[in-house]
Amino acid sequence: xxxxxxxxxxxxxxxxxxxxxxxxxxxxxxxxxxxxxxxxxxxxxxxxxxxxxxxxxxxxxxxxxxxxxxxxxxxxxxxxxxxxxxxxxxxxxxxxxxxxxxxxxxxxxxxxxxxxxxxxxx
Amino acid sequence: xxxxxxxxxxxxxxxxxxxxxxxxxxxxxxxxxxxxxxxxxxxxxxxxxxxxxxxxxxxxxxxxxxxxxxxxxxxxxxxxxxxxxxxxxxxxxxxxxxxxxxxxxxxxxxxxxxxxxxxxxxxxxxxxxxxxxxxxxxxxxxxxxxxxxxxxxxxxxxxxxxxxxxxxxxxxxxxxxxxxxxxxxxxxxxxxxxxxxxxxxxxxxxxxxxxxxxxxxxxxxxxxxxxxxxxxxxxxxxxxxxxxxxxxxxxxxx
Numbered sequence: 001x002x003x004x005x006x007x008x009x010x011x012x013x014x015x016x017x018x019x020x021x022x023x024x025x026x027x028x029x030x031x032x033x034x035x036x037x038x039x040x041x042x043x044x045x046x047x048x049x050x051x052x053x054x055x056x057x058x059x060x061x062x063x064x065x066x067x068x069x070x071x072x073x074x075x076x077x078x079x080x081x082x083x084x085x086x087x088x089x090x091x092x093x094x095x096x097x098x099x100x101x102x103x104x105x106x107x108x109x110x111x112x113x114x115x116x117x118x119x120x121x122x
Numbered sequence: 123x124x125x126x127x128x129x130x131x132x133x134x135x136x137x138x139x140x141x142x143x144x145x146x147x148x149x150x151x152x153x154x155x156x157x158x159x160x161x162x163x164x165x166x167x168x169x170x171x172x173x174x175x176x177x178x179x180x181x182x183x184x185x186x187x188x189x190x191x192x193x194x195x196x197x198x199x200x201x202x203x204x205x206x207x208x209x210x211x212x213x214x215x216x217x218x219x220x221x222x223x224x225x226x227x228x229x230x231x232x233x234x235x236x237x238x239x240x241x242x243x244x245x246x247x248x249x250x251x252x253x254x255x256x257x258x259x260x261x262x263x264x265x266x267x268x269x270x271x272x273x274x275x276x277x278x279x280x281x282x283x284x285x286x287x288x289x290x291x292x293x294x295x296x297x298x299x300x301x302x303x304x305x306x307x308x309x310x311x312x313x314x315x316x317x318x319x320x321x322x323x324x325x326x327x328x329x330x331x332x333x334x335x336x337x338x339x340x341x342x343x344x345x346x347x348x349x350x351x352x353x354x355x356x357x358x359x360x361x362x363x364x365x366x367x368x369x370x371x372x373x374x375x376x
Binding site for chain 1: 240243247250294297299300301302303304305307
């Protein structure tokens with residue numbers, strides 16, 4: 001069976017590594033991006049099955065990335081999950097309006113992350 | 123500049139007053155004693171001098187008002203510019219320096235947290251690799267032992283396998299704790315932006331304080347904020363942590 005690819009976007013190297021460790025351990029292929037701009041470039045060059053992104057990042061934040069990805073035909077129906085320290089209702093509403101599939105607040109537990117990804121991908 | 127203008131205004135008014143008294147005396151003599159043409163001319167010149175001095179004093183007053191208005195505008199802008207003000211117009215150097223020191227320490231804390239997290243992540247990755255290798259070895263040896271029908275060895279290997287699974291579960295739990303670095307760094311950044319705002323508010327209060335005392339120059343000795351800042355600096359003179367990273371510390375043998 002072909003491995004599913006996940007684009008993990010976070011400016012924190014430690015978070016990227018923890019996400020990658022969790023996802024690779026569960027059998028996913030992981031592409032890492034350091035901010036929204038980097039993610040957008042990688043999204044244009046690879047076809048991914050899910051995007052997991054932070055919000056507060058330099059150059060381009062997660063909400064802008066979400067907005068731009070949803071404009072691309074190939075990313076209109078791809079699950080995009082926000083993984084962030086932000087837990088305010090306003091921010092969540094903005095994410096939902098911009099087309100986010102789900103919202104996870106950091107710190108994440110590996111099992112919860114894998115459960116959510118499993119749910120939205122199948 | 124404003125103090126100079128104020129002095130000019132006072133001098134003009136004093137001179138005008140003096141000339142007025144002199145003119146009054148001349149006028150009295152002109153009416154009562156000997157009203158000569160020379161005295162009449164002297165009175166007229168004095169009146170012209172009074173008018174000139176009054177006009178001069180009015181010009182100085184206008185200049186003062188305009189300078190104060192400019193200062194008010196600067197204060198208003200300062201309030202809205204927020205954190206940017208601290209670096210743009212450090213009018214009270216004591217406040218600017220004190221807050222810059224606090225920000226330096228926050229930066230140092232951020233660096234230490236980043237170093238700690240980087241080291242932990244490296245160690246974490248290494249432990250994970252070792253655990254995976256150990257599991258693979260156990261599985262291989264288990265297969266070999268089963269074919270030789272060595273029940274005791276298989277039993278031991280199964281126990282070993284259970285331990286490896288436990289270690290993996292513990293590692294998964296560690297993933298949650300390892301995210302503290304990101305949270306701490308974000309909190310430090312937020313604290314830094316709050317310090318910037320506090321700095322701009324302090325600068326504004328400082329300026330208002332100066333204006334209310336009607337002293338149009340920064341006079342640190344009578345500025346309460348400067349005084350408090352200097353006092354705080356004296357109390358916190360020594361930094362408890364000087365290390366910039368998590369390299370091993372120095373060893374001194376005596």
